[in-house]
Structure formats: structure tokens, C-alpha cells
């Protein structure tokens with residue numbers, strides 16, 4: 526079958542030279558060197574196929590934002606930070622949440638989703654707040670958007686108990702209702718619960734009932750409370766949920782000694798638990814009590830990756846009290862990650878890109894993502910010549926391909942007005 530689209534003269538992240546990538550029926554059908562005759566059917570120009578000339582630019586797998594909050598994005602105009610603390614963010618976001626309507630949530634989410642598609646994010650997991658204050662409004666708002674934006678990105682919805690479970694008994698039946706309505710994943714923030722372990726167990730109970738993956742906001746903040754991670758690892762093993770648990774933040778891992786981290790990494794690897802660092806939020810919120818030499822508080826995911834743990838990087842919040850920054854471009858978050866974890870080599874940049882693409886996909890249960898034949902044809906062409914340039918500069922000019930079809934293209938329209946040279 527002839528390809529639907531052929532991308533010619535593309536650089537690829539992990540291979541030298543220029544390549545032709547043929548896409549057919551939403552999948553990658555062939556990858557061949559531009560000058561190869563080994564597989565003429567795959568690389569010869571096909572009259573029926575559209576051709577996209579990459580002009581030696583870099584073709585990467587689609588960006589995967591595995592942790593974002595669409596329902597509380599873009600709230601900063603409504604309530605600019607007065608104190609800029611975590612306590613203020615929790616209290617004021619809860620207050621704002623009381624006024625959320627389906628139309629309001631959809632309007633903000635659409636802005637984020639459309640920007641995301643333009644940036645080349647081809648899959649996303651959004652947490653969706655479900656509690657007595659939010660009710661099911663966030664889910665009712667976001668469920669239709671999964672279908673509405675399917676042409677541009679795959680949207681997973683993680684039902685999320687942000688305000689605790691055990692101290693608010695009305696939350697639990699709402700979580701069940703949300704899963705019955707079509708939530709894809711179940712999760713919570715055990716650190717806000719009066720009984721964090723019971724909170725974790727409630728979430729695993731729901732996961733088993735609905736046969737869904739689990740996503741916790743875990744071991745966030747930098748207080749002296751012990752890690753909850755060993756308990757979550759044990760529950761993952763006990764319930765047979767290996768490969769189905771993703772943990773966001775994990776900032777407390779930044780405070781462990783190398784030996785402690787290696788031990789935990791082995792347990793994470795055995796339980797096939799993925800960790801997502803959220804550097805934009807965590808750099809902003811962590812180490813507030815330090816008076817000088819302030820710590821960074823970002824999960825050392827590069828160290829975990831060295832031990833074979835699947836790790837990724839994600840956006841978390843955009844322009845709200847938890848993170849009063851950002852535009853939803855995951856590639857810029859990748860730049861930030863490389864800066865904060867001091868990842869400067871070409872090999873480290875390759876690993877950073879994987880954390881925002883293939884490994885992030887794996888963290889949210891998408892296994893057929895990446896530049897391999899048979900994988901989904903979700904790709905981004907970046908106007909750069911190397912992975913280091915992509916991670917270092919997050920170029921604006923991008924062409925985005927979802928399921929084999931070009932869905933967005935960004936061009937930079939820039940004019941220079943240099944003064945006229947005086948002659949003679």
C-alpha cells in the first residue's frame with residue numbers, strides 16, 4: 526500500500542544522515558536512509574503520496590505531556606498571587622473552583638489544547654478535579670474535548686482527588702461516578718489527606734474495580750514527613766499493578782543520598798513505576814524555608830533513569846497560583862529540566878528528549894510511540910539541526926503530524942529594520 530505522506534530529507538534524533546519516513550494509515554510504514562536503494566518501495570517518490578521536504582530539519586516523536594491540569598489552567602488573571610505560597614495556591618484555587626462552570630472550564634481548556642497541538646504535543650494526560658466542591662463539572666467539561674480534539678492529540682483524563690478523600694467522605698462516591706462516566710485513570714494527592722495511606726488504598730481499590738491505571742501526586746513538598754513512596758511501591762506489587770502506576774512531583778527524592786536513591790530506584794524498577802518531574806512547578810514551590818543557598822527540589826530523574834526507571838518530564842500547571850508561568854510548550858519545560866539537572870552533553874540531551882516523548886508516553890501507558898516502523902505516526906518537525914539545539918532553544922517553527930496527517934504548522938514572521946548604511 527503506498528504511503529499517505531512521505532517526509533523526505535529529515536534528520537532523526539538517534540541516527541546520522543538524512544532519512545525518508547513514510548507514513549501510512551496513521552502508522553510509520555518505513556524509515557530509510559535518504560540515499561538508500563535497499564527498500565525502493567518505501568523511499569521512492571510515490572505519485573499518490575504527499576511529500577513533505579524536511580530540508581534537513583529534525584524530526585522527533587510527538588511531545589507527550591503526561592501531567593497537566595486543564596481545568597485549573599489560565600487562572601492567574603482571575604486571582605494574581607498575593608503571597609505566592611503553596612497554602613495560598615491551595616486555598617485560593619479551591620475558592621475559584623467554586624465558580625467554575627462547564628463553559629468556563631472548556632474555554633480555558635480549549636486555549637491550552639490548541640496551543641498544545643501547535644507546539645507538537647500529540648498526547649496528553651490531564652488531571653480532572655473531582656470532589657464535593659468541583660462535583661463532576663470538570664469531567665463533564667473535558668470529556669467532550671477528548672473527541673473534539675482527537676484529530677490533533679490523544680487526551681487521557683485522570684480523575685483526581687486534589688482535596689483529600691478520608692476527611693471528605695462525599696468524595697469517594699464522586700470518584701466512582703467519575704470513573705463510571707468515562708474517566709481513564711484514577712489518582713489523588715495523598716499529602717493533603719489526613720490519612721495518606723488510606724487515601725492510597727482507596728485509589729488502588731477504585732483502580733482494581735475499573736481496571737484502570739493509577740496516577741498519584743506524591744512526596745511533594747520538602748517537609749520532614751517520611752516518604753510515602755515505599756508504601757505505594759508495596760501496594761503496586763501487592764495488587765499486581767506493575768507497569769500501571771505513574772507518580773508526579775516526587776520532589777522529596779531530591780533530598781536523598783545517592784545510596785538511598787539507588788535502593789528506591791531498584792524498587793521502582795521492579796514495580797515498573799514511572800516518575801514524572803514537574804520542574805516549572807517544583808522549582809517555584811520548593812525550598813521556601815531556605816534563607817540562602819536555596820535547594821532546587823526537582824526529582825533527580827536523570828539518576829533514576831541511570832538505574833533503569835522509566836522517567837519523564839511534564840508541564841503540570843500553566844498560569845495559575847501553583848505555577849504562575851508557562852505557555853504549555855513541553856519543549857521549553859525540557860530546556861528547563863536540562864538547565865536545572867545540569868544536563869549539558871549531547872547524550873544527556875537525547876535522554877531529555879526521550880523524557881518528553883517516548884518515555885513520557887510509556888509513563889501514561891502508550892507503548893507504540895516513537896520513531897519505529899509500526900508505531901503511531903505522531904511526529905514533529907523542528908526547525909533545528911540537532912537534538913541539543915532542540916532541547917537548548919525550543920524552536921518556534923514546527924510542523925506537527927498526528928496519525929499521519931499534518932495538523933499544525935508554525936512559521937516565524939520576522940522583519941528586520943536595520944538603519945541604512947551611510948555611504949562615503
Ligand SMILES: [Zn+2]
Pocket residue numbers: 592593594652742773841
Ligand atoms: Zn499536578
